[in-house]
Amino acid sequence: xxxxxxxTAKEYPDGINLTRLIELEKVxxxxxxxxxxxxxxxESGGFETAVLKDGDTVEFLYFMGGGR
Amino acid sequence: MAFxxxxxTRYSRHIILKEFGIKGxxxxxxxxxxxxxxxxxxxxxxxxxxxxxxxCIGIVDADDVDxxxxxxxxxHGTDDIGRPKADSARAGMLAVNPETEVRAIRAFVHAxxxxxxxxxxxxxxxxxxxxxxxxxxxDACVLAGKAFSHAGILRFNGQLxxxxxxxxxxxxxxxxxPPPPEAVPTCRQAGVVGALAGVVGSLQAMEAVxxxxxxxxxxxxxxxxxxxxxxxxxxxxxxxxxxxxVCGALPSITAPVxxxxxxxxxxx
Ligand SMILES: [Zn+2]
Numbered sequence: 001x002x003x004x005x006x007x008t009a010k011e012y013p014d015g016i017n018l019t020r021l022i023e024l025e026k027v028x029x030x031x032x033x034x035x036x037x038x039x040x041x042x043e044s045g046g047f048e049t050a051v052l053k054d055g056d057t058v059e060f061l062y063f064m065g066g067g068r
Numbered sequence: 069m070a071f072x073x074x075x076x077t078r079y080s081r082h083i084i085l086k087e088f089g090i091k092g093x094x095x096x097x098x099x100x101x102x103x104x105x106x107x108x109x110x111x112x113x114x115x116x117x118x119x120x121x122x123x124c125i126g127i128v129d130a131d132d133v134d135x136x137x138x139x140x141x142x143x144h145g146t147d148d149i150g151r152p153k154a155d156s157a158r159a160g161m162l163a164v165n166p167e168t169e170v171r172a173i174r175a176f177v178h179a180x181x182x183x184x185x186x187x188x189x190x191x192x193x194x195x196x197x198x199x200x201x202x203x204x205x206x207d208a209c210v211l212a213g214k215a216f217s218h219a220g221i222l223r224f225n226g227q228l229x230x231x232x233x234x235x236x237x238x239x240x241x242x243x244x245x246p247p248p249p250e251a252v253p254t255c256r257q258a259g260v261v262g263a264l265a266g267v268v269g270s271l272q273a274m275e276a277v278x279x280x281x282x283x284x285x286x287x288x289x290x291x292x293x294x295x296x297x298x299x300x301x302x303x304x305x306x307x308x309x310x311x312x313x314v315c316g317a318l319p320s321i322t323a324p325v326x327x328x329x330x331x332x333x334x335x336x
Contacts, residue, residue: 029247065222067105067209
């Protein structure tokens, strides 16, 4: 199936959940990433049950604390 | 109030813009911006806003200029090492534009002073380098109904969003609460490119200019991310969180809160 992850369409195994996508995408600090699925936030406790389907759009939002 | 000939010359490249004109410049001259943090983001933002003719700029920082700052904090020079950053930044702004009223505030922001600090300003720029301060500024601006620009930088990446009261997500909508100290990398541990701070801080200044002049579209309800290594900008649309603890329908945060800060990361 095709997912649009961080703006780029890519092929992924059918039926994977967000937890697996986070592994496949090698997300840094997965405990603290915010995920938006089809423009809605997914609570971090809900990654396991969030099963992805063809055409889904996923954004990873990262803490970026620097400024000085 | 009419502009002098000298002012008309100084701001001529603004005034000639049809979206801007004398009217836009007057709005800037009546505008008041508070910049929190005179560092990597605050330096370019302060210089551009002073040069642009913003009427009053407050600059908040409790630290002194250190040699390791100068790779990116371009408002300070080598001769300023050891000097309070707020004072050095004030001098830098006045050197560019002596007409600007600059208030140097040598302070850390905390739950006890943030509401007073932001009160007199139209727009706030978050140029801090730690999560407790970023959440504090977000909450205070939401509670006070102030527009502000949030930004963060790390290594070769930056991101920013503009909060406008009543429109779009706030910082807490995205990130809910600060990560535990040391859970995510900081610039001090991970590094940051100086010019990256310049790009992102300049974008923050641009948001302030647009807000004050009333032109264009603000970066509200969206997060702009910048990957310097691949020169990629992305504008990610942000949903609002209906149950956000500060901007949601039933907020649990009704006054600014301080979060614990790791001792080694004690800055603003
Ligand atoms: Zn919110």
